Structures are given as structure tokens and as C-alpha cells.
Amino acid sequence: MNAGILIVLEGGDSVGKTTQSQYLDQWLDGHGVDHLMTREPGGTPLGARIRALLLDPASGGIDDRAEALLYAADKAQHVTEVLRPALERGQVVVCDRYIDSTLAYQGAGRILEAEEIRALARWSTDGLRPDLTVLLDADPAETTAAIEVKDRMESESLEFHRRVRDEFLALAARDPGRYLVLPARDSRESIAAAVRERLAPMLGIDTGLATDTGLATGTGPGIDAGSDLSGPDGTMRP
Ligand SMILES: Nc1ncnc2c1ncn2[C@@H]1O[C@H](COP(=O)(O)OP(=O)(O)OP(=O)(O)O)[C@@H](O)[C@H]1O
Numbered sequence: 001m002n003a004g005i006l007i008v009l010e011g012g013d014s015v016g017k018t019t020q021s022q023y024l025d026q027w028l029d030g031h032g033v034d035h036l037m038t039r040e041p042g043g044t045p046l047g048a049r050i051r052a053l054l055l056d057p058a059s060g061g062i063d064d065r066a067e068a069l070l071y072a073a074d075k076a077q078h079v080t081e082v083l084r085p086a087l088e089r090g091q092v093v094v095c096d097r098y099i100d101s102t103l104a105y106q107g108a109g110r111i112l113e114a115e116e117i118r119a120l121a122r123w124s125t126d127g128l129r130p131d132l133t134v135l136l137d138a139d140p141a142e143t144t145a146a147i148e149v150k151d152r153m154e155s156e157s158l159e160f161h162r163r164v165r166d167e168f169l170a171l172a173a174r175d176p177g178r179y180l181v182l183p184a185r186d187s188r189e190s191i192a193a194a195v196r197e198r199l200a201p202m203l204g205i206d207t208g209l210a211t212d213t214g215l216a217t218g219t220g221p222g223i224d225a226g227s228d229l230s231g232p233d234g235t236m237r238p
């Protein structure tokens, strides 16, 4: 039985998961919520080495099933070493990618047998499911295709990334109570506000304002230069 809450950010490559993780991290900090930010693949020392293998274009033609098993190994280690202990401590855990990435990329993207991939994902995570998945949705022609230097997964075809997107949307449609689906090319701040609005009641945060950022005016976020978090005068937007 977990005392904590597992929130997952999902979506295709370059849809803005890291950006939204940073907003969320700052909001949780601002409200004094004991939380942990992590990601897959690469949320453990072993996972970091698996991630490097999986994403390096020099790894070349990794067999599809070998790829699925490497992602599964990363998950198993991450659940045991990081996710379960944090949830048992009662922390709010925010994870950049989780099971749905396996179902979407290995299942739909690589066209592996869906039931086998589901079983592998369940087994590797020891049945640990997210409390909420935030799916950032965008046409990969606008996101993945625009990446200048691509890793091994990002280098897959547009058709591959379209299958991935369609599977993410299908997973969300099957279980709408556990998903928040947001258009990934809306403004960064409006996406962050929608995430906060959904999470506040789950976390018992009384924001007072739906637009609450959890940040004091004038505290600078560590978000990239493309961010629209700060207003024209450098202060936080309300
Ligand atoms: N809402 C948005 N609208 C337009 N551009 C955005 C938005 N959010 C983030 N970006 C930009 O898109 C790029 C990718 O963002 P980010 O790194 O957050 O995505 P990601 O999903 O974490 O990527 P990856 O798949 O590599 O992990 C960055 O240049 C970022 O500034």
C-alpha cells in the first residue's frame, strides 16, 4: 500500500515534458510538498547506463525485443530503487515517462504484440500504476520532426512517431479518469496552470487561485530561455 502519489508526464518526443516537470517542481516546492522528480529511462545509476545505450545512435540496430527488454530492465530497477521507496515514504513522485511509453513506443511504434508488451510492462513495474498521467499531445510533424540533433529513438520515421502518438491517445481514451490530456503546443504557462488545477485537489493544496504558481513574485525559475513563465518585466505571471 502506497502512502504517496505517482504522477507521470507522458507524450511524444520534445512535446514539453521537461518544461512542465520544472513548473511542477517549483509549484510543489512553493507549497512545501515533499516530492521527488525522476524519469525513465535513467532514474537510477543502472538506468543511466541503459539510457545511454538505448539513445545512442551508435548502438545501431538494436533488436526490437532487446529494446523492449532494456526499457523493462530500466523500469524494474527504477521501481525497486526509487519509485516504491519514495511512495512508501509518502512522497509525491513526478516521473517523466513510465509504462505508457513502453506501450506506445515498443508496442505501437515497433509493432510488437500488444498483450505481450502489456504483460512485460506490468511485470517490470511489479504492477505499480500511476495515480494520474498527464499526456502532452502534439503532432510529431511539429515536435519530433523539428529536433535538430536526434537520438536513436527520435530518428525513427514520422509514421513511427504517429503510431506512438495514436497509442498514447488511445490509452488515455480507455481510462479517462486517470488521465489529463493537454494540447502540447498551448502556451507553457496555460499547460502548467491546467496541471496545477487538476493536481491541487489530489494533493490537498488549497491554491485559492486556479492560477497560483506556488512561487513568490520575482523568484526566477530555472526554465529554458524559450519559457513564457516570466512576464515581460521578469516577474512571475499571475
Ligand atoms: N508549450 C510549448 N510550446 C512551444 N514550445 C515548447 C512548449 N513547451 C516546451 N517547448 C519547447 O520544446 C522543446 C522541447 O521541450 P522539452 O525539453 O521540455 O520537451 P521534452 O518532452 O522533455 O523532450 P524530450 O522528449 O527530449 O524529453 C524546448 O525547446 C522547449 O522550449
Ligand SMILES: Cc1cn([C@H]2C[C@H](O)[C@@H](COP(=O)(O)O)O2)c(=O)[nH]c1=O
Pocket (backbone or CB within 6 Å): 013, 014, 039, 040, 041, 071, 097, 098, 099, 101, 102, 103, 105, 106, 153, 154
Ligand atoms: C520510458 C520509455 C521511453 N522510451 C523512449 C521515448 C524517448 O524517445 C526516449 C527517452 O527520451 P526522453 O528524452 O527522456 O524523452 O525513450 C521508450 O521507447 N520506451 C519507454 O518505456
